[in-house]
Amino acid sequence: MDKGAPFLLDLSAFAEAALIEGARNAQPVMGLTHNFYRYPARFSPAFVRAAINAFTEPGDYVLDPYVGGGTSLIEAMALGRHAVGVDISELAEFVTKVKTSILSENELSQLELWAETLPNRIHIQRPAPRFASYAARGYYKHLDHHSRWRLRKAIEQALGSALTLDSARMEAFGRCVVLRTAQWALDGRKKLPSISEFRAMLGDNACNMVVAARVFRNAAKSHDERPAVHVLNRSAAGIEDDHRLATLPAPRLVVTSPPYPGIHVLYHRWQVDGRKEAPLPFMIANKLDGAGGSYYTMGDRKYPELATYFANIEATMSSVAAIADSQTVFVQMVAFSEPGWQLPRYLETMEQIGLTEMRLPALRGEQDGRLWRSVPNRRWYSDQRGETPGSQEVVLIHRKGAKQPSRSSRSDRVLPRQDRPSSESSGSRSVR
Numbered sequence: 001m002d003k004g005a006p007f008l009l010d011l012s013a014f015a016e017a018a019l020i021e022g023a024r025n026a027q028p029v030m031g032l033t034h035n036f037y038r039y040p041a042r043f044s045p046a047f048v049r050a051a052i053n054a055f056t057e058p059g060d061y062v063l064d065p066y067v068g069g070g071t072s073l074i075e076a077m078a079l080g081r082h083a084v085g086v087d088i089s090e091l092a093e094f095v096t097k098v099k100t101s102i103l104s105e106n107e108l109s110q111l112e113l114w115a116e117t118l119p120n121r122i123h124i125q126r127p128a129p130r131f132a133s134y135a136a137r138g139y140y141k142h143l144d145h146h147s148r149w150r151l152r153k154a155i156e157q158a159l160g161s162a163l164t165l166d167s168a169r170m171e172a173f174g175r176c177v178v179l180r181t182a183q184w185a186l187d188g189r190k191k192l193p194s195i196s197e198f199r200a201m202l203g204d205n206a207c208n209m210v211v212a213a214r215v216f217r218n219a220a221k222s223h224d225e226r227p228a229v230h231v232l233n234r235s236a237a238g239i240e241d242d243h244r245l246a247t248l249p250a251p252r253l254v255v256t257s258p259p260y261p262g263i264h265v266l267y268h269r270w271q272v273d274g275r276k277e278a279p280l281p282f283m284i285a286n287k288l289d290g291a292g293g294s295y296y297t298m299g300d301r302k303y304p305e306l307a308t309y310f311a312n313i314e315a316t317m318s319s320v321a322a323i324a325d326s327q328t329v330f331v332q333m334v335a336f337s338e339p340g341w342q343l344p345r346y347l348e349t350m351e352q353i354g355l356t357e358m359r360l361p362a363l364r365g366e367q368d369g370r371l372w373r374s375v376p377n378r379r380w381y382s383d384q385r386g387e388t389p390g391s392q393e394v395v396l397i398h399r400k401g402a403k404q405p406s407r408s409s410r411s412d413r414v415l416p417r418q419d420r421p422s423s424e425s426s427g428s429r430s431v432r
Ligand SMILES: C[S@@+](CC[C@H](N)C(=O)[O-])C[C@H]1O[C@@H](n2cnc3c(N)ncnc32)[C@H](O)[C@@H]1O
Pocket: 039, 040, 041, 042, 043, 065, 066, 067, 068, 069, 070, 071, 072, 086, 087, 088, 089, 092, 234, 235, 236, 237, 256, 257, 258, 259, 260, 267, 295, 296, 297, 298, 312, 316
């Protein structure tokens, strides 16, 4: 894929080092509201923070077109940037909205009181509300088993309590407390917690989440301009025609992690009792599930050429490119089940869309000159190689329509903000 000299980014040594360090940071995800829900395949806040600091200024717009659990939006707002997130999943929309809500002091005080009394609502001898329409649609699947019905009842009681909260925003927060606790209790667990352990964890989560929401509020409000946030539940394909984005300026940074080619991540289910897939998270969030797993992963990995995947990446990323301008920097973290052919194919797709790859000068001597990171503890499943106990992700950086470098000039500068020419208008284009 290397055709001639690569384009080099002109960043300060500090920003470049921070980006590399952020991408390779292996610390557990923490801080702000990040741990409200463990969204599958979420990226590290340190990485997003470094990208935002390197390529944007306060007041700029940051877009994540595959926003998942909202990591990039939380970091953007905490750094005083406006944030836009798009995701096809209603669960992602729910989680991202709760994590990026700037709650008022009054709401936080009410939630504090609620959190203190929440554990007392869980009592296995008392009745629990049944969410009949969800039960009828099959969202209780795998929960009525004799080893799990007590937890199911505790979850229902906790949800019932969230429904007593005074506003839609507080109810969503309450649901998210239940979501986090139920994920801890059920998803991927060999041994289920007892009801008293569930009750204790529920109370801890509720109190810790109120504290985290206050930290997030203080961070977001510490800037001259209060950061705006837009979370859209839709496909990124066609966003250039979405009226909700029509009046917003072009994003200065697109920072994102799309579904990975050939790699199966279970975004929309929890796994209970081995590999039994439960749709419970949607019920807790009061949302409906879009479709089967391949809906969220851009196609079925059974087909070796991944034609649907690449068609979807092309359709979505062309729309993202259509709302960007020549100043926008695109930073994507991607992994591949078979990097040998999938990475060149991915880069070709970006090129067809009109995006030009940029490299970090500091990495000229490393591997292929790109920013790779290993993910030692993640278990991914790909048809080609079976279960892969570890994997690598790569950070791809692009700009829209950068010119071919001449033989004598080997770098294409990303100008510091004050030197940049005024934004070009972004014409829309049709996508599939
Ligand atoms: C790797 S996850 C993003 C994780 C995120 N970076 C985080 O930190 O939580 C990819 C997301 O892409 C979403 N997605 C799949 N197809 C999409 C599409 N056509 N448009 C927008 N989002 C899509 C999935 O629902 C999933 O949430």
